[in-house]
Amino acid sequence: MLKEKRYLVLEDGTVYEGYPFGANRASEGELVFNTSMTGVQEVITDLSYTDQIITFTYPLTGNTGMNIEDSESFNPQARGVVVREACTDPSNFRTTETLDAFLKRHDIPGISGIDTRSITRKLRSGGVMKAVITDETYHEDLIELLQNSTFRTDxxxxxxxxxxxxxxxxxxxxxxxxxxxxxxxxxxxxxxxxxxxxxxxxxxxxxxxxxxxxxxxxxxxxxxxxxxxxxxxxxxxxxxxxxxxxxxxxxxxxxxxxxxxxxxxxxxxxxxxxxxxxxxxxxxxxxxxxxxxxxxxxxxxxxxxxxxxxxxxxxxxxxxxxxxxxxxxxxxxxxxxxxxxxxxxxxxxxxxxxxxxxxxx
Ligand SMILES: NC(=O)CC[C@H](N)C(=O)O
Structure with a gap:
């Protein structure tokens, strides 16, 4: 069976094709990158990421799973998570759920199979930009919509x-x-x-x-x-x-x-x-x-x-x-x-x- 597809569409028209995990919905936000090699749970639950889509540059994400002690907030507001690989079989004595289950529970969509380092190079040269995670095949209207959308300030x-x-x-x-x-x-x-x-x-x-x-x-x-x-x-x-x-x-x-x-x-x-x-x-x-x-x-x-x-x-x-x-x-x-x-x-x-x-x- 073919795997389902999910897309990450950037304001500048770039489209990345990957696979869905986390919440099953489209989401728009400011695309940023984080270079941490640990602390995925702390990063996703840090409310300073409210309305942002977080790209993790480290290639494997969620391999120690999510636990009940490390959250920085209990109602995370990140708009999405972009990874190369989302580990489905975490191993740690504190693990209570997978990254996928955690994101589903908090209604945050994820996209995996992405060359996150290429995104990082793009953001480093062009600056952070608006992006959308979507299951629809991308079309020109979406880029235009994205370019014309404005961020909330609350x-x-x-x-x-x-x-x-x-x-x-x-x-x-x-x-x-x-x-x-x-x-x-x-x-x-x-x-x-x-x-x-x-x-x-x-x-x-x-x-x-x-x-x-x-x-x-x-x-x-x-x-x-x-x-x-x-x-x-x-x-x-x-x-x-x-x-x-x-x-x-x-x-x-x-x-x-x-x-x-x-x-x-x-x-x-x-x-x-x-x-x-x-x-x-x-x-x-x-x-x-x-x-x-x-x-x-x-x-x-x-x-x-x-x-x-x-x-x-x-x-x-x-x-x-x-x-x-x-x-x-x-x-x-x-x-x-x-x-x-x-x-x-x-x-x-x-x-x-x-x-x-x-x-x-
Ligand atoms: N972590 C923060 O407090 C971030 C402060 C501010 N929102 C910024 O992005 O610069």
């Missing part, structure tokens, strides 16, 4: 928690603003003893101040950070409280202080991105997932200084405020999945909260 609203909740710990007390957070940020804060109150993206600065937190964590999240001006104002109004921003949180801190962000050509998505810590001179290997970046030429007069730079392309990877207790990184210090090199940043956040506390005493 990703943060869809990804954030709707109600606040607490993940307890002995202290310090941290309010985590959820723009589409990775669960590992909560787990990491808890592992450092923090008492974490997760609040929706649109919680006001007054509401947060009334909670009297020792520090505020600004989470990662999907979409263009410039799309959420109210949240940028909130971050500005919170300056003075110890702040730690991760990825989207880093970009929001920059925007709140008057810097600008720009869309990168193909972004950074993978778990082996080298970053230089400018104070120690040390290189950290980091996990990353972002398509926007802080424009260093707009930092003058913002009070922010660059603390970390990407070794691959020299983009801004970390900042610190020279007046307020606030710092941020563009990469993912909470790992999940990825290297633990940047774990020291959680210690720095705790220290910042302790100094502030001592000054108040």
């Amino acid at each position: 990703q943060v609203k869809r990804a954030s928690t709707k109600t606040p909740y607490i993940s307890t710990g002995p202290g310090p007390r941290v309010v985590l603003i959820d723009y589409g957070k990775k669960e590992n940020i909560v787990r990491q804060l808890n592992s450092y003893g923090c008492d974490v109150t997760v609040v929706p993206h649109d919680t006001t600065a007054d509401e947060i101040r009334q909670m009297r937190p020792d520090g505020v964590m600004l989470s990662n999240g999907p979409g263009d950070p410039a799309n959420i001006p109210d949240q940028i104002k909130t971050v500005k109004a919170l300056l003075g409280i110890p702040l730690f921003g991760i990825c989207m949180g880093h970009q929001l801190l920059g925007l709140a202080c008057g810097a600008k962000t720009y869309k990168m050509k193909f972004g950074h998505r993978g778990s082996n991105h080298p970053v230089k810590n400018l104070s120690t001179g040390k290189i950290e290997i980091t996990s990353q997932n972002h398509g926007f970046s802080i424009d260093p030429d707009t930092l003058l007069g913002t009070g922010l200084e660059v603390t970390h730079r990407a070794l691959n392309d020299d983009t801004v990877e970390g900042m610190r405020h020279t007046e307020y207790p606030a710092f941020s990184v563009q990469y993912h210090p909470e790992a999940g999945a990825g290297p633990h090199d940047p774990g020291y940043l959680f210690n720095e956040f705790i220290e910042l909260m302790n100094i502030k506390e001592a000054n108040h005493a």
Whole structure:
């Protein structure tokens, strides 16, 4: 019997032919590539991929299966998964289901049998682009439809928690603003003893101040950070409280202080991105997932200084405020999945909260 076909159609007219797995439906999104060799579950469940189709460059996907512990969210919003080979027979003591079953359960379509490295070369030279996964044989109309379609801008609203909740710990007390957070940020804060109150993206600065937190964590999240001006104002109004921003949180801190962000050509998505810590001179290997970046030429007069730079392309990877207790990184210090090199940043956040506390005493 002939195997069923599925197609991946790109905005520039390229058509890849492959095989269906995961959910049985068509889906459109921004096509991006991730170079991680591990952490497929963490990547797919990272809400920063909301409305994106993820291409995995590593040729075998899902060979350790999916489990009940590693998800970064419980309602993943990726629009599709593109792989060379989707393993149907995973082997790991924690495995509870295959990648195919997981994607079916979350209504995310997949396409296998694709030369994912060719897609990567295309995106690297042309930049990320819109794409559609479909079972229909492709036709010209589809490309035209794709070219004329526009992306939604409400990703943060869809990804954030709707109600606040607490993940307890002995202290310090941290309010985590959820723009589409990775669960590992909560787990990491808890592992450092923090008492974490997760609040929706649109919680006001007054509401947060009334909670009297020792520090505020600004989470990662999907979409263009410039799309959420109210949240940028909130971050500005919170300056003075110890702040730690991760990825989207880093970009929001920059925007709140008057810097600008720009869309990168193909972004950074993978778990082996080298970053230089400018104070120690040390290189950290980091996990990353972002398509926007802080424009260093707009930092003058913002009070922010660059603390970390990407070794691959020299983009801004970390900042610190020279007046307020606030710092941020563009990469993912909470790992999940990825290297633990940047774990020291959680210690720095705790220290910042302790100094502030001592000054108040
Ligand atoms: N992981 C993130 O927080 C990503 C931030 C933002 N959505 C970007 O793509 O740059």
